[in-house]
Amino acid sequence: RYSPVSREVASLTLFFAFFVGYSFFNFFTLPLGISSVLGTVCGIGALVMGPLFIYAMHKIYRIQARPFWNHWQVLTSFYGNTLTLGALLVGLFFAVSLALQGESFGALLSLLAWPMALGLILEGVGLYAHGRDLDQGGGEGAAAHVEQRSTYGKTYYSRNGALVVGLTLVTVLGFSALEGVVGLLVWSLTAALVISTAVIGRAMFYVLVIPTTMPGAFFWRNQGFQEHARASGLAEMPQVGVLPRTEYHELQMARAKREIGEEWVKIKQRGIKASLNLLKTNVRQHWQQTFSRI
Numbered sequence: 001r002y003s004p005v006s007r008e009v010a011s012l013t014l015f016f017a018f019f020v021g022y023s024f025f026n027f028f029t030l031p032l033g034i035s036s037v038l039g040t041v042c043g044i045g046a047l048v049m050g051p052l053f054i055y056a057m058h059k060i061y062r063i064q065a066r067p068f069w070n071h072w073q074v075l076t077s078f079y080g081n082t083l084t085l086g087a088l089l090v091g092l093f094f095a096v097s098l099a100l101q102g103e104s105f106g107a108l109l110s111l112l113a114w115p116m117a118l119g120l121i122l123e124g125v126g127l128y129a130h131g132r133d134l135d136q137g138g139g140e141g142a143a144a145h146v147e148q149r150s151t152y153g154k155t156y157y158s159r160n161g162a163l164v165v166g167l168t169l170v171t172v173l174g175f176s177a178l179e180g181v182v183g184l185l186v187w188s189l190t191a192a193l194v195i196s197t198a199v200i201g202r203a204m205f206y207v208l209v210i211p212t213t214m215p216g217a218f219f220w221r222n223q224g225f226q227e228h229a230r231a232s233g234l235a236e237m238p239q240v241g242v243l244p245r246t247e248y249h250e251l252q253m254a255r256a257k258r259e260i261g262e263e264w265v266k267i268k269q270r271g272i273k274a275s276l277n278l279l280k281t282n283v284r285q286h287w288q289q290t291f292s293r294i
Contacts, residue, residue, distance in 0.1 A: 004059040011053035018045035067141030076126030083119030087112040106177035113174030120167040162197040
């Protein structure tokens, strides 16, 4: 009951319980104003349990065996995404609804632009501190950061650049209060950029972790585990999820080269014209067989 997972499950359960209660008491009216009171209580409960759930969820990753995750940047990332994506999706939903009714939506999106910007700032500050502390800490964390800037360098720097561009766009849109088709188009493009940045960041969050322990089945793509599995014979077991050999690509290329060579010898023996006629005959027969089944 004291584990981070248990607290995550408990807080999530309470959040949904309060959320369902809030929805229920706002749709159904009870006498003596009970609906209003209970709806307010449930709303406050959901408002409190939501951030607590995110905090409990982030604690799952704060373990010493995963230095890349064991940093407060996980918390700024989770809260930042909550502010940014939550405000963005809610804003776009209501903006489209208002636009279809011929009403103004610029003021709404301008208001929601500020929690979006705050979320992006939280994300950026956390990422900056994360990279700095990984370099200073050494070990697996520093190795993961080197991997991040080398193997995944283009993705890493593109994500960082997109984060800055997204923050700039959201800030400008917050001041501009664009309306109409132009406003929806610009906000939609901004949303696509922000959401893509979040997806890339979350993918890198899982790809780049370098554990200090032998990862087993939970980290199949870890290079150290793959080498260990092949050397020890574990890779022969399908459930391990590691190919027992690494030269499959070379074998297939060699096979393809050999078959192409054999076919070329046959073509030279038959002659180019005869080979083309044979190809036409084979194609015609293939089409006839195909259409005969229809």
